[in-house]
Amino acid sequence: MKTMILAAGRGERMRPLTDTTPKPLLAAGGKPLIVWHLERLAAAGFTDIVVNHAHLGEKIEATLGDGRGFGVSITYSPEPPGALETAGGIARALPLLGNAPFLVVNGDIWCDWDVARAPALAASLGPEQSALAHLVFVPNPAQHAGGDFTLKGNTVTLAHGGPTHTYAGIGIFHPAFFAGVCPNTPLKLRPLLDAAIPRGHVQGELHTGRWTDVGTPERLAELDRQLHTPISS
DSSP states (O other): OOEEEEOOOOOGGGTTGGGTSOGGGOEETTEEHHHHHHHHHHHTTOOEEEEEEOTTHHHHHHHHTTSGGGTSEEEEEEOOTTOOHHHHHHHHHHHHHOSSOEEEEETTEEEOOOGGGHHHHHTTOSGGGSOOEEEEEEOOOGGGTTOSEEEETTEEEEOSSSOOBEEEEEEEEOGGGGTTOOTTSOOOHHHHHHHHGGGTOEEEEEOOSOEEEOOSHHHHHHHHHHHTSOOOO
């Protein structure tokens, strides 16, 4: 099963750190954020990785190379200056991702969700099975208290006054989910989800383990502190 790590964002809120370092290469717990993903994926048997990039993308390629040093094989999907947003970037990379469902992980998060579960979840996706995407959610963090969507069982619904959860930046997608998206036009993921959810095309689950959206220098520093602190038994 292939995996795409999204690494093309500019990281405006992380400036000045991201003026010289692409956000996925910022370090926490002694290693770059994206390396945590690569090591976790390799340990679970995921070795075919696609990484998109735009801002300072050459530094990402110079640091990660072909991936062999991390036990994986990396193919890069460069994007033009300004990048293509999440959906646009995935659509551009579809020729590298193949015809089967694939795992997508935001490069600027830290999460202990068990990626080894992805192949079984992927088996439930496809045009003949209605669902085209499986999203991982987390309890709403302080910086996103309003959440994104509602879960009813494993069905994702639009939030209409019910309890909400926040998209964790981890999802499994069938390529058909991105049908019709121009691969070279910037497009966020949210409009696609808003259109697909009422049709019953999106399922999901709530992850209650560790998760950090590294959106500010302060949250990066806090994650670094946590990763250097042993977890009490």
